Amino acid sequence: MAPKIDPSDPLFLGASDVAGAALIPIKLTGSENYEIWEINNLHQGTDSVSTYFTELKNLWSEHDAVIPAPSCNCPKSKEYSEHLYQLRLIQFLSGLNDAYDQTKRQILMKGTTPTLNQAYAMIIEDEIQQLACAATISDKTEPIAM
Template identity: 35%
Template sequence: MGDTITAAAAIAPSAALPVTSPYFLHSSDQPNASLVTPPLDGNNFLTWHRAMTMALEAKNKISFIDGSLLRLAATSPDLPHWIRCNSMVRSWIVHSTIPTIAHNILWFDSARDAWLDLHTRFSQKNAPRIFEICRAISTLSQGMDSISAYYTTLKGHRDELSSYRSLPACTCGSVTELLAISEMDYLMDFLQGLNDSYAAVRSQILLMDPLPSVPKVYSLLL
C-alpha cells in the first residue's frame, strides 16, 4: 500500500501527457464527481450503463473498463499513471451509484472488476423491463398529446426496447429482413396510436408501396 501511494505521488502532472493519452486527466476531473444522473439504483442498469459508457468514452477512459488496458507490469514506467486513472474511474463509478450499491463495489481494486460486478448483478433483469416496455407501447395513444410529444414517447420506448434486443452478426441477409420487419412493427405501433382525426391520412399511408419509415411519416404529419 505504501509503495502504491509513493508511486502515485511520484506521477508526472497530466499536463505532461498528450490529451489523446488514456492517462491524461483534465484539471476539471474530480474523483468525487457523478458522471451520470440518475445514479444506478438496480432497476435502471441499461440506461445507466449506456450513459456511463458514453461519459467514459468522452473522457477517453473506456479502456479502463472494457479490458483493453489492464493493470501494467510493476516494471512499467506507466504504472503510476495507470494507478491514478484506475482510481479515478473507480471513484466515478462509485459516485454514480446509490450508497448501498457504492458500498459493495468500493473494495474492488480495479475499475474493470467493479464494472463487471455491476454488469453481472444487474444486467440479467431484462425480462421484466421488456415486458413493461412492450405493454407501454401496446397501450400508448396520442390522446391529448401533440404529434411531437407522442412520437418522442414512442421513439423512447422503441429505442430502449431495441437496446435489449441486439441482432446477431449475419452475412446471409437475414438481418436486413428482420430490420425491415421491426421497422414495419414500429410504423404500425405509431399509426395505431394516432387519434381518429388522422384516420384519412393513416389510410393513405398504409396504401403506400413501399411503406415509408416512421420518421418520414412523422414529418408528413407535421
C-alpha cells in the first residue's frame, strides 16, 4: 500500500498545480503596474537636482495616495512615519549622480539625521558650487599662443 500524502504539506501538488497555470488574473506590464518600483529605480541622470527631486516628490505623493500612512497618534504610527522619511532620504541620496558623493557622505555622517528638505538644500548648495566652479574654469581657459 502506497503512503498517503498529506494535502496540507507545503510540497503537496494538487490537480490544479500545473506548469503555466495563471495564478494572478492581472497581467503585470511595466510601469503602469509598478509605480512604487519606479520610485526605487529613479536616478538623477542628466536632470538637475531640483528636477530629479520634484519627480521623486510626485511619485511619493502618488504612493501616499495609494498607500496612506497610518494617521493615529500611536507609537507604531510615529515609527512608521520616521522609517518612511528615512527611506525617502536614502532613495533621494542613492539616486544622485556620483558628483555628489562627498556631500552625500557628509549628510550620512551627521550626528543627527537631517530632514529630507535639509539634505536637499545641502545638495542644491553643492550643485550651485559645482556650476560656479565649472563656469570659472571655462572662463579662464583661453588659447595659449606660442
